[in-house]
Amino acid sequence: MAEVDKTQLAQFLLRMGDNTLILGHRVSEWCGHSPVLEEDIALANTALDLLGQTSLWLGYAAEVRGTGETADDVAFLRDAWDFRNLLLVELPNGDFGRTMMRQFLFDAFHSVLLGRLLQSSDQTVREIAEKASKEVAYHVERSADTVVGLGDGTEESHARMQAALDYLWPYVGEMFASDETDRALAAAGVAPDPANLRDDFDALIGKVLAEATLHIPDSDFAHKGGRTGAMHTEHLGHILCQMQWLQRVYPNANW
Amino acid sequence: MKHEWPLWEIFIRGQHGMSHRHVGSLHAPDAEMAVKNARDVYTRRNEGVSIWVVEARHITATVPGEKGPMFEPSESKVYRHPTFFDIPDEVGHM
Numbered sequence: 001m002a003e004v005d006k007t008q009l010a011q012f013l014l015r016m017g018d019n020t021l022i023l024g025h026r027v028s029e030w031c032g033h034s035p036v037l038e039e040d041i042a043l044a045n046t047a048l049d050l051l052g053q054t055s056l057w058l059g060y061a062a063e064v065r066g067t068g069e070t071a072d073d074v075a076f077l078r079d080a081w082d083f084r085n086l087l088l089v090e091l092p093n094g095d096f097g098r099t100m101m102r103q104f105l106f107d108a109f110h111s112v113l114l115g116r117l118l119q120s121s122d123q124t125v126r127e128i129a130e131k132a133s134k135e136v137a138y139h140v141e142r143s144a145d146t147v148v149g150l151g152d153g154t155e156e157s158h159a160r161m162q163a164a165l166d167y168l169w170p171y172v173g174e175m176f177a178s179d180e181t182d183r184a185l186a187a188a189g190v191a192p193d194p195a196n197l198r199d200d201f202d203a204l205i206g207k208v209l210a211e212a213t214l215h216i217p218d219s220d221f222a223h224k225g226g227r228t229g230a231m232h233t234e235h236l237g238h239i240l241c242q243m244q245w246l247q248r249v250y251p252n253a254n255w
Numbered sequence: 256m257k258h259e260w261p262l263w264e265i266f267i268r269g270q271h272g273m274s275h276r277h278v279g280s281l282h283a284p285d286a287e288m289a290v291k292n293a294r295d296v297y298t299r300r301n302e303g304v305s306i307w308v309v310e311a312r313h314i315t316a317t318v319p320g321e322k323g324p325m326f327e328p329s330e331s332k333v334y335r336h337p338t339f340f341d342i343p344d345e346v347g348h349m
Contacts, residue, residue: 037281038292045295
């Protein structure tokens with residue numbers, strides 16, 4: 001197995017941790033606003049799971065970077081161009097249907113990826129994946145059920161779920177757009193090449209979306225720039241503004 | 256058209272060997288989602304190892320107004336309590 005470069009390993013860890021951090025923040029925006037109490041608590045649980053995973057990924061990223069930072073420093077003291085999350089997770093929540101569709105698409109990808117990371121050659125990655133994969137197995141089960149319930153529901157819920165899928169579909173391709181970092185990590189056995197996850201992902205979402213009577217758009221156009229950091233959407237800056245405000249205004253504040 | 260999800264009564268078993276106990280109720284569109292909602296609402300602090308859900312309309316309950324004839328007759332029957340027996344120490348907690 002090839003030895004893995006620290007910078008590349010850190011890049012991978014930021015990709016993992018930034019996905020869960022930004023999606024966790026997005027999902028937490030529903031707290032107190034969900035359509036029903038039960039969904040409110042379920043979404044808050046999901047957000048907290050993602051946040052817990054974030055602290056593990058970013059904590060390890062900080063360790064690998066070797067700059068003496070903590071997971072909190074990495075989360076709260078970087079600006080938008082340093083984030084490596086997928087564009088999908090920074091998109092605004094939209095209506096509840098769009099939030100659940102985004103959740104399902106990410107959960108599907110996340111569960112396939114974590115499944116492979118259980119075999120990582122890196123022990124810490126393996127341990128984080130073991131904890132996270134149990135949480136995510138539940139996330140995907142729940143979001144899939146909701147997508148089916150709403151997709152195969154009333155005329156209005158169906159239309160909203162189809163609109164959500166149409167809107168989000170161009171952000172799916174980025175999950176599998178691998179680069180040199182991914183190939184290096186794959187060669188070292190640390191993480192799979194995301195391009196190789198597409199078949200499992202397609203099989204999973206194909207089954208659920210068919211049951212939800214939803215039509216997968218006939219296009220493979222993909223917005224990119226999140227996981228490479230080349231260009232995020234305008235939404236990320238607004239998230240960071242809210243998320244990092246306190247640390248920026250009162251540096252090192254803690255409670 | 257009815258917009259409200261049905262009500263479900265939730266029973267959680269705290270640990271193996273114990274019985275399921277009623278912990279509360281919630282709304283859900285079907286039984287599977289009721290189990291999921293129960294997991295999210297009632298077991299977030301590691302409260303359980305098993306969940307039962309029953310749609311509330313399937314529960315037949317006693318009528319509060321009939322409390323007298325239903326329960327009062329047993330109040331005066333102290334001899335029904337097995338308190339007149341000596342329990343050997345080896346039996347342990349009963």
